[in-house]
Amino acid sequence: MSPKGETSSTQRTAGGVVTPGRIAVLVLAILALVFIFENTRHVKIRLLIPEVTMPLYLALLAVFVVGLCCGYFLRRRNR
Numbered sequence: 001m002s003p004k005g006e007t008s009s010t011q012r013t014a015g016g017v018v019t020p021g022r023i024a025v026l027v028l029a030i031l032a033l034v035f036i037f038e039n040t041r042h043v044k045i046r047l048l049i050p051e052v053t054m055p056l057y058l059a060l061l062a063v064f065v066v067g068l069c070c071g072y073f074l075r076r077r078n079r
Contacts, residue, residue: 036060 039056046052 032064036064 036057039060041056042053043056043059044051044053045059
């Protein structure tokens with residue numbers, strides 16, 4: 001048993017253990033959001049048949065959210 005006040009080699013937070021992988025994912029997510037909101041011009045997007053004109057950041061944000069949902073779903077199924 002360790003004496004009171006001594007900390008282990010891993011830092012604990014309210015969300016769990018802070019690992020290099022989680023830090024890397026957080027940095028990549030922030031960079032993705034910066035990239036998304038820097039691209040604000042309107043573009044034509046075609047999804048199968050309909051063609052819509054919308055700001056590029058909304059299309060990128062939608063794809064980002066779909067990716068997050070897929071990652072969450074796959075991670076949850078593996079547990």
